[in-house]
Amino acid sequence: QVQLVESGGGLVQAGGSLRLSCAASGRTFSSYCMAWFRQTPGKEREFVAAITWTGSTTYSTDSVKGRFTISRDNAKNTVSLEMNSLKPEDMAVYYCAADRSIVCGRATPTAYDYWGQGTQVTVSS
Numbered sequence: 753q754v755q756l757v758e759s760g761g762g763l764v765q766a767g768g769s770l771r772l773s774c775a776a777s778g779r780t781f782s783s784y785c786m787a788w789f790r791q792t793p794g795k796e797r798e799f800v801a802a803i804t805w806t807g808s809t810t811y812s813t814d815s816v817k818g819r820f821t822i823s824r825d826n827a828k829n830t831v832s833l834e835m836n837s838l839k840p841e842d843m844a845v846y847y848c849a850a851d852r853s854i855v856c857g858r859a860t861p862t863a864y865d866y867w868g869q870g871t872q873v874t875v876s877s
Contacts, residue, residue, distance in 0.1 A: 754778040754866045756848045761871030764838055768875075772833040774848030774868055782826035785856035787864065788833045790844035790873075797847065799859035801833060811857035816842075840877045845870040 760772040772788070787802035801812040801822040810822050819838075824831040831848060849864035858864075 754781060754784065754850050756850060756866055756868035758846065758848050758868040758871040761846060761873045763874045763876065766838060766840055766875055766877050768838050769834070769836045770838065770873060772835065772846055772848075772871060772873070774831045774833075776829045776831070776848075776850065778829075781829045781850075783852075784866075785851040785853065785858075786822075786824055786831040787849045787851065787857075788822060788831075789847045789849055789861060789864075790842075791847065791870075792844045797861045798844075799861075800846070802851075802857040803831065804856045809856065813859070835873070838873075838875045840875050843873055843875045845872050 755777040757775045764770050783805050788800040789797045791797040803810045803822045803824050807824050819836050821834040847870045848868040850866040851864045
């Protein structure tokens with residue numbers, strides 16, 4: 753069992769930066785593929801980025817490439833999302849997710865086993 757708690761969301765102007773963090777409980781955190789998704793009202797949850805359990809490989813959706821960076825610290829049981837050059841279209845609730853599968857980077861929300869409660873990111877234009 754893994755419990756995930758996100759933090760770091762807030763209000764930022766377009767072009768600004770935010771760093772989201774996800775704290776995980778559970779001794780098996782280091783064996784999970786970790787990911788960030790986001791969701792806006794009336795839309796499906798969207799894959800943003802993922803990172804393998806070693807941290808050696810990352811995946812991201814095209815719209816955030818070059819702007820967002822996912823990282824993890826297995827010693828601290830945390831995964832982070834550094835978001836730069838934020839745009840109004842990045843505004844959403846951001847969720848941390850954990851996948852027990854050996855396949856990492858899946859974009860389908862149903863592939864993930866554990867979810868955090870979400871943190872709101874608001875980008876003003």
